[in-house]
Structures are given as structure tokens and as C-alpha cells.
Amino acid sequence: MNTEKYDDVVSACRFCFMCRHLDTVGNVTYQEADTPRGRALILDKVRIGKENLKNPDYIETMYRSALSAACRFHCVSHYDEAGLVLAARRDIVEAGLEPEKVKMLAAELKSDAGVKIEGDSGEVIYHVDSLTASKQPEIAEAFKHILDEAGISYRILTGDTGKALLTLGYEDAARLIAEKLCNAVAKSGCKTLVISCPASFDALKNDYPHLGAAFTPKTRILHSSEFMLELLENGKLKQKPKKMNKAYYLESDFLKRYNQLGDVQCKLLKKIGLAVVKFGTNSEESYAVGEGAVVYDRLQPEILKLLCSRIVGLADCPDTDVLVTASPYAKYALKTFSGKTLNLISIEEAVAARYSRRKSFRTRLSVKDCIA
Numbered sequence: 001m002n003t004e005k006y007d008d009v010v011s012a013c014r015f016c017f018m019c020r021h022l023d024t025v026g027n028v029t030y031q032e033a034d035t036p037r038g039r040a041l042i043l044d045k046v047r048i049g050k051e052n053l054k055n056p057d058y059i060e061t062m063y064r065s066a067l068s069a070a071c072r073f074h075c076v077s078h079y080d081e082a083g084l085v086l087a088a089r090r091d092i093v094e095a096g097l098e099p100e101k102v103k104m105l106a107a108e109l110k111s112d113a114g115v116k117i118e119g120d121s122g123e124v125i126y127h128v129d130s131l132t133a134s135k136q137p138e139i140a141e142a143f144k145h146i147l148d149e150a151g152i153s154y155r156i157l158t159g160d161t162g163k164a165l166l167t168l169g170y171e172d173a174a175r176l177i178a179e180k181l182c183n184a185v186a187k188s189g190c191k192t193l194v195i196s197c198p199a200s201f202d203a204l205k206n207d208y209p210h211l212g213a214a215f216t217p218k219t220r221i222l223h224s225s226e227f228m229l230e231l232l233e234n235g236k237l238k239q240k241p242k243k244m245n246k247a248y249y250l251e252s253d254f255l256k257r258y259n260q261l262g263d264v265q266c267k268l269l270k271k272i273g274l275a276v277v278k279f280g281t282n283s284e285e286s287y288a289v290g291e292g293a294v295v296y297d298r299l300q301p302e303i304l305k306l307l308c309s310r311i312v313g314l315a316d317c318p319d320t321d322v323l324v325t326a327s328p329y330a331k332y333a334l335k336t337f338s339g340k341t342l343n344l345i346s347i348e349e350a351v352a353a354r355y356s357r358r359k360s361f362r363t364r365l366s367v368k369d370c371i372a
């Protein structure tokens with residue numbers, strides 16, 4: 001079983017309370033099962049008797065986790081509680097025990113996995129994730145505009161990275177997608193791959209090597225915030241930032257907790273002239289409303305509403321605060337599930353609004369009132 005590799009985590013977490021206050025879901029459901037300790041106790045029972053994996057409540061608990069990895073990140077011994085849940089999901093799928101809603105979502109994801117590269121020249125490939133392409137084209141628009149401003153030619157890569165399938169427990173299906181995407185990028189000859197979606201970034205950077213679908217060593221994989229910071233530091237974006245305005249930054253689980261890139265986004269936002277305030281009451285909790293679970297909006301919409309309400313409740317002034325996120329998923333989830341009209345923009349939109357010379361572009365972004 002995949003969970004056997006996490007025996008040390010089960011043994012450590014099952015009797016430990018130390019990080020329970022950081023479980024994103026536990027903080028809104030108030031259930032002990034929705035903490036690393038609760039999940040480890042469940043998987044300890046499965047360790048003692050494999051037939052316990054068939055328990056539908058246990059299975060549902062594994063699919064309720066938001067996988068923020070805040071507990072792992074702040075655990076003094078960094079026990080991989082998030083890896084344990086992912087392993088349990090693989091065990092569930094391999095045993096054919098996944099809930100119907102998971103099966104249906106996986107079938108949809110498998111049928112929608114086409115990889116396409118548009119353009120035949122350009123030193124950079126920009127990957128546009130499915131959620132951005134279908135629901136939030138303004139994020140990709142903003143980034144393309146930044147590339148134009150910096151005089152960089154680029155190609156566009158669309159299609160799923162397999163991250164959602166992998167997170168649901170479908171490793172073989174994710175591997176097939178990973179191989180296709182790697183082959184398409186290798187064929188293009190591009191050496192720099194830039195991605196706005198932190199989940200897709202994490203897939204390419206960390207999951208693909210494990211799936212046997214690694215890029216050539218010369219391929220640079222960068223999150224869009226890293227790339228934009230490079231453009232500013234190399235002087236490729238020339239216009240000076242205007243006066244300082246306050247903006248709250250909502251950290252990304254994948255960038256901060258899975259890839260230790262949490263400082264890059266604040267550095268970038270400060271460089272464009274924003275007075276950045278980290279969101280929330282503390283720097284340990286996740287405010288990314290289920291980003292780590294990738295398709296949490298499809299899997300647990302009712303819990304997602306609670307997560308979004310918590311964010312609205314924590315905002316000083318939810319109607320007027322400027323919120324910035326580096327996660328297209330978090331932007332979509334908060335705009336769709338919070339029941340509030342939030343001044344929430346992506347990090348690409350924030351940079352584009354600062355550096356665009358085209359007034360019409362800023363107006364199209366509708367953020368001039370927020371930060372200009």
C-alpha cells in the first residue's frame with residue numbers, strides 16, 4: 001500500500017495535537033477527523049486492518065482534506081501529513097473504492113487533457129491553465145501584456161498538467177498527461193516555461209520527476225511571479241512605480257509551503273510600489289481556500305463556502321481592501337464562493353496595471369480604482 005511508506009507519519013501524528021489549529025478544514029468544520037491527528041488515527045486503523053479502508057466515512061475524510069500542507073510546513077519535524085493523505089487517496093483509487101463524485105470528476109479530467117502549443121517562435125512558453133483559460137482570461141491577458149511590454153516573444157501552452165488527477169489519487173492517468181506535456185515542450189525547443197497556476201507549477205517542478213516525465217536539465221520552470229521579478233530586476237520593465245498603496249497578499253500554498261517561494265511574491269509586489277500587508281491574523285495559517293486540493297471547488301463546494309466566509313471574516317474591510325493572490329484557483333474560489341464582491345486581483349494583473357503604458361488596458365483590467 002502507498003501509505004506504508006508513511007508509517008513514521010502515522011505513528012507520529014496519531015497522538016499529536018501540535019498543529020491542529022493550522023488545519024484549514026478543521027478550522028471551519030471543528031471536527032477532530034479534519035486534522036492531521038484525526039486522519040493519522042484513521043490510517044492507523046487501516047494499518048491494523050486493511051479492510052478498514054472500505055469505510056465510507058474514512059474515505060470521505062481523506063477527500064475532505066484541503067492539502068494546504070500548513071501543518072507539515074510548521075511541524076518541528078516536518079512530518080509529511082499532506083503526503084500521507086495523497087498516498088491514502090492513491091490506495092483508495094487503486095482499490096476501486098473512490099466515491100462516485102471523485103470517479104466522475106476523474107473521468108471528466110481524463111477526457112479533457114489535450115495539450116496544445118500555439119505559435120512557432122519565441123524564447124518563452126507561457127502555460128495557461130484550464131481554469132484561467134475558461135473562467136479568468138484576464139489573468140493570462142495581463143501576463144501576455146507584460147511579456148509584450150518587456151519585448152519578449154512567446155508561445156502559449158494550454159492543456160491540463162495532470163495535477164488534479166494526481167491529487168485525486170490517479171497516478172497512472174496523471175503520468176500519461178505528464179509524458180505528453182513533456183514531449184510537446186521538448187519538441188518546441190523552448191528553454192523557459194512560465195506558469196501562473198501554482199498547482200501546475202508544482203506538478204511540473206516536483207511531481208513530474210517522480211512520474212518519470214522530467215524535462216531536459218536546460219529547461220527552466222518558473223512561476224510567473226519569479227519571472228516578473230526577474231524582468232524588473234533585469235530592467236526589462238522600465239516604467240517607475242507610482243505612489244505606495246496598501247494591498248493585502250494572500251499566500252499560495254503551493255508557492256510557500258510546497259516550493260518555499262513565499263518571499264518572491266511580496267518582493268515583487270513591493271517592487272511595483274505596493275505597501276504589502278500579509279493577510280490574516282498570523283503567518284502560519286493557510287488562506288488559500290483549498291488550493292492544495294486543486295479541485296476543491298468541485299469536490300467540497302459546501303466546505304469551500306465556509307473557507308471563503310472565513311477569509312471575508314478576517315478581512316479588515318472586505319468591500320474595499322485590495323487583495324492580491326498568485327493563485328488563479330484562489331481568485332476563482334473567492335470570487336465565486338464567498339458571496340461577496342471582493343477587490344481581488346491576480347499578481348499578474350497587479351503588475352500589468354502598474355507597468356502598462358496603455359490606458360485602455362488598465363481600464364479593461366478594472367483595477368485602476370484599486371491600486372492606481
Ligand code: SF4
Pocket residue numbers: 012013014016017018019020036037071072074075076077078079080081
Ligand atoms: S504534522 Fe507534526 S505537529 Fe502535526 S500532528 Fe503530525 S507530528 Fe504533530
